[in-house]
Amino acid sequence: MQSPLLLALETSTTVCSVALFKGEQLMGTSELRIEKSHSSHITVMMEQLVNNCGFKIEDVNAIAVSGGPGSYTGLRIGTSTAKGLCYALEIPLIEVSTLYSLAEQVINYTANPERYLFCPMLDARRMEVYTCVLNHKLEEATPIAPVVLNEETFQDLLYKREIIFFGSGADKFKELVANNQNALFVGEVVPSAVPVGRLALKKYELEAFEDVAYYEPFYLKDVYITSAGMSTK
Structure with a gap:
C-alpha cells in the first residue's frame, strides 16, 4: 500500500x-x-x-x-x-x-514518559485555561474542559504523580503550585x-x-x- x-x-x-x-x-x-x-x-x-x-x-x-x-x-x-x-x-x-497535539510534542521529548502525567494548557484569559490531563498514551486522566485555576487545581493528581504542565496557560498555574515538587513545567511549547x-x-x-x-x-x-x-x- x-x-x-x-x-x-x-x-x-x-x-x-x-x-x-x-x-x-x-x-x-x-x-x-x-x-x-x-x-x-x-x-x-x-x-x-x-x-x-x-x-x-x-x-x-x-x-x-x-x-x-x-x-x-x-x-x-x-x-x-x-x-x-x-x-x-x-x-x-x-x-x-489541539491539546492532544500539544501533549504529543512533550511526550516525544520526555525520557521515560510513562513516569508522568501531561497537562497541556491553553490560555482562556484571566485565570481560566482550556486543559486536560493525559498519560503517555494520550489517555485522559481528566477530560478536556475550561478550568479556572486556583491552589487546589489538580491537587488530587499532584499528590500521587508528577505532572508536566506546558502551553500558553501554564505560566499562570506555575505561581500557584510553586511549592509542589510534583508540578513540573516546560516552556515554549506552542x-x-x-x-x-x-x-x-x-x-x-x-x-x-x-x-x-x-x-x-x-x-x-x-x-x-x-x-x-x-x-x-
Whole structure:
C-alpha cells in the first residue's frame, strides 16, 4: 500500500502552521507566529509547501486539522480551509485535538514518559485555561474542559504523580503550585501542524474520518454575538 500524502493544518491559536507528510516521513513544514495571519497566509503557505516538496495539491490524500479548543476565529479559518480542500479534492478530513497535539510534542521529548502525567494548557484569559490531563498514551486522566485555576487545581493528581504542565496557560498555574515538587513545567511549547500530522496518520490508518458536510471544530465554549463582534463564553 502506497504511503498517503497528508497535509496538516494548525490555526487554533496565534500560530499559523502547515506540515506535509508522506506516510510517517515529514516532508516539510511552514509556520508563522504573527497575530491575525491565518486568513491571509494559510492558502499561500499550503501551496508553497506542497510545491516546494515536489508535489501538487491534487496529490494530497487527506487533510488533517487541529480541531480545538482554541481561538474561535482561528478554528473557523482552519476548518473552512480544510473542508474546502476536502470537497474540492474529494479526500477525507481528519480532526486532531489541539491539546492532544500539544501533549504529543512533550511526550516525544520526555525520557521515560510513562513516569508522568501531561497537562497541556491553553490560555482562556484571566485565570481560566482550556486543559486536560493525559498519560503517555494520550489517555485522559481528566477530560478536556475550561478550568479556572486556583491552589487546589489538580491537587488530587499532584499528590500521587508528577505532572508536566506546558502551553500558553501554564505560566499562570506555575505561581500557584510553586511549592509542589510534583508540578513540573516546560516552556515554549506552542501548537504546531507537525504533531497534528503525526496523530492524524494513526487515524488515517483506522479510517477515522470526519463527515466533511457536518464537521465543526471543538470550541469548548458556546459562541455568542455582541455589538462589538464575535466572542465566546
